[in-house]
Amino acid sequence: MKIGVIADLHIDRGNKYTPADFEFYLIETAKNKQLELLLIAGDISNNYKMTAQFIKKIKYALNIPVLFIPGNHDFWTNETDISSLNIVDYYISMEECLIDSPFIINNEWAIVGNTAWYDYSYGDDKFSEERLAQRKYYGATWQDKEKIDWPLTDQSMSELALKQTVKDLSKVDNKNIILMTHIVTHKQFVVPTPHRIFDYFNAFIGTSKFNKLYETFPIKYSIMGHVHFRKSIEEAGITYICPCLGYERQWRTKDLAVELKNTLVTITV
Template sequence: MDSVTFLEGIKYLMKIGTLSDLHIDRNDEYSGLDLEKNLAEIISEKEIECLLIAGDISNHYETTHNFIKKVEQLSRIPVLFVPGNHDYWARDHDVTNTREINAFFNKQSYSLVGKPKLIGENWAIAGTPGWYDYGYGNSERYDEAAFEKKQYGFASWNDRHYVDWGKSDQQVSSDMLTQLYSDLKTVADRHIILMTHVATHPQFVIPLPHRIYNYANAFLGAKSYEQVYTDFPAIKYSIMGHVHFRKVIKDKERTYITACVGNHKHWKIKDFKTQINKSLVTFDIN
């Protein structure tokens, strides 16, 4: 698909906001009566003109979809989104074919897959959910077959139970990367904001060796995606989710961001609006 013209007439400074991993159904106890309204109020207060959400809004694709549409309605700004692994889960509904859920998301106006958004004359936003390729796991301790089991002692990675692509994780990861390259090529002459759900930079996974993350890192990111930064130097911002921590790294070429709201179990202040304010990262483009 061709790139989609998006706010093409922008001639001024534009403020972008980004969040991920809201997990609204896990954190609903602390969200108050209307989380969408709270988020719209924050958007207004911070004068955000476009919101990017890097996945894991909920465990149900319809809940995720409805949340995005309501935030757009209340805030009156565009929301762009790439799904996270939780958005694909088939735990609370009967759609067990993950490719069917993926097709649902990809056809929505907020999707970036196959349709990068052009902003003004100089910028574009491209993205993919991405999928983990086991590359950040400790391959000296575990082989591919061990990672494929998604089982660590008595604990399991829940995608094992609730996600079914009908193909291997590495193939899903590779397919998404191929699509991303196709999309990036269409906007390579612009400054690019890249958004993925999984981590695509070694500073956004847990340093190894680590007793637990020797294994768990395999599911946090896609090491093969690091090559996009070399192949597309026009990427000026890279937005990621999934890892449940908040971090911003700047180098000479670009800024890397995770703005994860995360799980209430790790919040010192048990209030969703407070955590959105603490997590939200904004930046200006022109």
């Protein structure tokens, strides 16, 4: 099976391109690459209804399985009638969402997914946990602080994500696993330091809590997003892939079709 993986589309953050443009060009890219399954590792939009609608349209147009996990932006809420926890439940109710619903490819392979959550472990040790919890530095605010209303601390949310992922990994009967998260789960994918800003903000990029999962379960591919890098490494028999489209200002060209083609990574199982 030929599987495409991509992350951080941010379809509502384009300057030149509209969400409909992202939809059109992603469909074209997937068709051109002859994908049989598409995985999206979060941060599709800043609105849960837009994210859900986008997934449904892509799936309908391609007529192949399209699976996703939400990113932090997909949990943002500016509405008074719904909380971020309600949005989690909304996504879990979707058949395309991997949280609590691993996807069995065949007798040998399965896909497990969870947003995961940052636990401050990749922030510089010079910052205390209390200082990091402020999520403000050099006049900049980590926007999750304003736009996500979790009732628990980031560390507690990270632990809950870990427990759910272990539960889902345990459902797939020792099959080879493609693990998809939004939050970074490997230290080589954080912003390189020393860095004036990201010595601090790397605290909100990844989690080290998943380290033990790679030693316990037969994970062969680990897909992640969030950091807006495009990078892959192989380590101890595991291929780690970060296929982030990112914001338009971060693209290497001005052409969405080219960027999607260059960002989307294919794997064959």
